[in-house]
Amino acid sequence: KLTVQDVSEFKNLVENPELAIIESEDEIAPYNVDWIGKIKGDCKLVIRPSSTEEVSKVLKHCNHRQIAVVPQGGNTGLVGGSVPIKDEIVISMNRMNRIHGFDNTYNIVRTDAGVILENLMEYLKPFGYMPPVDLGARGSCHIGGNLATNAGGMKFLKYNSMHANTIGLKAVLADGTILDDMKCLRKDNTGYDLKQLFIGSEGTLGIITEAAILCPKIPSDSNVALLACNSFEDVTKILVKAKEILGTNLSAIEYFDNACNRVVSSVLKITNPLGDDHRFYVLTEASDYGLPTPVASSDDQPASGEQGNLVEEKLFALFDSISDLIVDGVVAQDSSQTNAIWKTREGIAEGFVK
Ligand SMILES: Cc1cc2nc3c(=O)[nH]c(=O)nc-3n(C[C@H](O)[C@H](O)[C@H](O)COP(=O)(O)OP(=O)(O)OC[C@H]3O[C@@H](n4cnc5c(N)ncnc54)[C@H](O)[C@@H]3O)c2cc1C
Structure with missing residues (x-):
């Protein structure tokens, strides 16, 4: 059960608690209900980390105290996976919204998981490239959510799956361990491809915090x-x-x-x-x-x-x-x-x- 001590510990773990911690019922309300409006949770605390390290510290504490969490991206999923069932803490990725750069040589964009798909599209447009996935929820869904759900979208036939287009990934496991696989080497044929496990895992294995995505050219x-x-x-x-x-x-x-x-x-x-x-x-x-x-x-x-x-x-x-x-x-x-x-x-x- 979440205690007052837990909340003050979370405030110590993040850099800007006034931005990262949401306790007010009104502000929590949209995080508690899914896009369809049918599945409603009873979460009492939303945490919005701004870095992989903050996600790691928060999860470490949750793991230590056995506090249940739900990762949330743009909350556009249609199957209720992004909202709590009971009173789990929501870890929202909406402050992890930096795009780190586009590599013109290999056509790979490096981005935080909380970047909205449409913002990634706008960022890539001047380069003449686009994300490999597109869907009706583009104005709200996050690239991290697209990865966590292995979103198919409307251009799947041409540009293939998130599995095929993910070149690098960073994720935090439930105990706070950071798994850094952001090598961004396309022809990496060494060892296990652990990042693939997170694609389509719906947040069950950890929280995706960064990704490197292969981008196709925008058609003329x-x-x-x-x-x-x-x-x-x-x-x-x-x-x-x-x-x-x-x-x-x-x-x-x-x-x-x-x-x-x-x-x-x-x-x-x-x-x-x-x-x-x-x-x-x-x-x-x-x-x-x-x-x-x-x-x-x-x-x-x-x-x-x-x-x-x-x-x-x-x-x-x-x-x-x-x-x-x-x-x-x-x-x-x-x-x-x-x-x-x-x-x-x-x-x-x-x-x-x-
Ligand atoms: C109008 C509309 C059209 C849609 N069209 C399509 C479509 O064509 N194809 C398709 O596949 N889907 C479609 N969807 C469903 C939905 O938009 C996708 O599943 C999308 O990928 C979800 O992204 P999100 O950021 O909103 O994730 P959320 O809804 O927030 O979360 C979805 C799941 O992923 C987990 N999750 C989210 N972020 C992370 C993270 N960073 N790390 C770990 N786990 C995380 C959540 O816990 C949850 O289990 C559509 C939805 C709408 C509303």
Whole structure:
């Protein structure tokens, strides 16, 4: 049981207790409830460390006193893993939010675990690179949370898993021991690959505090198509054809059924260009990686420029080759259509829980 002495000990262990320790019920409230709003804990103390060393000291004391803890990232997990069940202490990573640098030679970014995914995206943009993972919760979820959940996201098919893209990792074990595997050597074929154990471990093995992540190049152009078909079998046939025809230009392919589509349109008022009448929808994105990426935001640009036409042509070739499988289809002609198509996919989780 947490005592007054424990709280004052925690205050001694961190550099800025006024920032790191939250005791007020009102301020604790958002840490006690999950993103869906269904799972609620009864935590009485939130600790927000600012360094690996502070995480280590806090966990050492918790281990010594047998105080239960829950690591929390952006608290966007949809399965209640980030909130207490009872009165566990929440260790929030939201003050560990420094990006340590991007290595242009090896395309590796070194970052604290508490960096919000979207902030990492913005940081990498001027270099022409991006994180290998992207998901609808990008504005809140942490890269540490992405690692702890082995988040798949919407670009998994192209850029692979967090396992494949994590080059280095630092974590603190339950007894406070720091495991430092931030060598950042890509071709490291020595010994056990302990960092892999933490990816997808949901905080059960320790708290991830830093990571080195391999980043892919931002495509110079992307075109998105939405296809409609009548069966899941047809979805899989479209996948096979898309891989064959788009080859390395295939940067995303996601399917959703009409139940998902209807939830998004009725709850979030997002309508996809093909309407509500189809059983299955397949979102296909083709990208070109040939040209350098402009630094400025391209929100107002048309989706297809000269290079865009190349991938657009490939998308139309795909359409031709699957004409017997699809009942309708559209290639986005501008960024607002592209956004509308992506928003349908991204809104599914939110639509179902609202
Ligand atoms: C709109 C929306 C869309 C989503 N889309 C996707 C999707 O496409 N693909 C997908 O995989 N998920 C998706 N999710 C789920 C969720 O966003 C991801 O699981 C995300 O990776 C969680 O990150 P987080 O920082 O919010 O972690 P949290 O929710 O805070 O925590 C998740 C788990 O990881 C642990 N944890 C968090 N940080 C650490 C750390 N530093 N060290 C150790 N353990 C830690 C927590 O204890 C908990 O068990 C979506 C969620 C929303 C709300």
